[in-house]
Amino acid sequence: MVSPLISPKPLKLPGAHVVVTGGSSGIGKCIAIECYKQGAFITLIARDENKLLQTKKEIEKYSVNDKQVVLCISVDVSKDYEQVENVLKQAQEKLGPVDLLVNCAGTSVTGKFEDIEVNSFERLMAVNYLGSVYPSRAVISTMKERRMGRIVFVSSQAGQLGLFGYTAYSPTKFALRGLAEALQMEVKPYNIYVTVAYPPDTDTPGFAEESKTKPLETKLISET
């Protein structure tokens, strides 16, 4: 009974501005749909403009009132912070300050440590980690001013334990947890709450891509 006294007040989604990076497919798309169904205004961020427009049409089918908007912005969230900052400024000019940022942009590569293409380590870390740092940094000051906000980092079960074949992927997902823990400690008094999600293997285009190069050991271990 006492627990709610220390827990955060739930975020009200109707009318809230939700930004989803990696929102054009997979888990990101489903998160956008889920928030939209509950009345939120969505900003989808991804690289591919066509996929974004397709997803926007898909999401708009679930509208619950006339005012809802789905905004699409095409940018690579891992390349350059200035770009990401501009893009989020535009989004906030159109749909108001960001209430919930979902960092879902990410990709995966599996293989034995010595077989994984060398630049995958840097590339994966850029997309999965920097691609979450930059959008978060772009919204944090406004959230601190408003004394409210939610930031979600989509990690993975592979971010809770390292598994055979994931030497390029696990570190990126572990990193998100370190970022989330440190960030949460900084923003707690500002009523901003950080969530780290640890989804299991999820049926998405990203997972299908990852499975192409998956070593036997990884497949067998994943079968648990």
Added chain:
Amino acid sequence: MLLLAAAFIVAIVLLLYMVSPLISPKPLKLPGAHVVVTGGSSGIGKCIAIECYKQGAFITLIARDENKLLQTKKEIEKYSVNDKQVVLCISVDVSKDYEQVENVLKQAQEKLGPVDLLVNCAGTSVTGKFEDIEVNSFERLMAVNYLGSVYPSRAVISTMKERRMGRIVFVSSQAGQLGLFGYTAYSPTKFALRGLAEALQMEVKPYNIYVTVAYPPDTDTPGFAEESKTKPLETKLISETSSVCQAEQVARVIVKDAIQGNFNSSVGSDGYMLSILTSGMSPVTSITEGLQQVVCMGIFRIVGLFYLGSFDSIVRRCMMQREKSENTDKTE
């Protein structure tokens, strides 16, 4: 009856202690071994090199600054225990380009033989509030601390797998076990090393290669002095809960754990508690280690939650004080 039960439990624990060596790795013999230390020209890396050298190893120091390397080489050579020992210095940036790192380690192996123990100690740190840290620090720190450990490890792993023996050490940090105020650019890099280590260990275990992740506390090194320059007040206050360690002590612990092939390496009683608390799904190298984790994790979590509560109140207090002083400035 109670006495009998107690005696039974003690007997089981003693049995486990005795059986434990049967599943633990055979200790690495340092005399004559080829030890490579990245970031070996200063701080913890230098002390690790000295510690291994004192025990008879052949050292390859890898760092960027040639002058520092030569100075450190002279310092290490004072501790030689026989005439054959060698300290090789190679100047390279381990985070820039894999090909370079691969070449450099090939050269080292041509001179001193295959690498027995690789210590990934190259690393740097930056502290500050998330929105104050210079934007490119996130990428830079991840490159040095993470990629700078991936590349050397990748360069030696195939040879270690062929020889069916080897040790790889990743020097993480207590900030790689929990995220703290001010470390949003640093903690992720050290968490990443742990993810890498866990995944890598699972791949190389049947090849008799053992991975060690070290989690040193704040250690008195040039790197730490550098980090302290921009440290926010909250971070300083939170860090005061544990003391600053000497690099020599940290190095001794890391080398001991690397020789034993222990996955988890921690320093001091704070470190012990933190390691048990955050052991998660990490592998154990001895049955007794597993037993300690099982027995102590619950109570350490309770202690940990109290620590988190106190850190949160330090952060809140600092925020309110800052706002109060800003308000009084405004009214003046």
